[in-house]
Amino acid sequence: MGEVKVNYDEEADVLYISFGRSDHVTGIELADNVLLRLDTGQSTGTLPRAIGLTFISFSQMMAHSQDTPLNVPLTNLRNLPEEIWQAVLTVTTTPPVGDFLAVGLSLSPRVPPLPVPTVA
Secondary structure (H helix, E strand, O other): OOOOEEEEEOOOOEEEEEOOOOOOOEEEEEEOOEEEEEEOOOOOOOOOEEEEEEEEOHHHHHHHHOOOOOOOOOHHHHHOOHHHHHHHHHHHOOOOHHHOOOOOOOOOOOOOOOOOOOOO
16 A cells, blocks of 8 residues: 545645545545545456545534544445445455544444323
């Protein structure tokens, strides 16, 4: 992996993190303001690798998170094809992406509403 480059465009409020280059890049929207640039490896027969991350409205994201980690639900990934989902999971849980994002698991049980008692 090459050198990591970080660039912030103050006027656009966009943070770009680059891990390398590729001619075969797919953009995956991890959340509303977080884009993963990914080489799936499908066209070259290689392992998937992250090309970069883009954080849109970066200063606003950081102002809202302050001293707590920014929670980014990965619900956008539900509709991805299986091979893309696996590639995203692989690159987001390992360096270099793992050096910038912490992917965790949280459980939110969906409990149906309890029935309202009726008077007979």
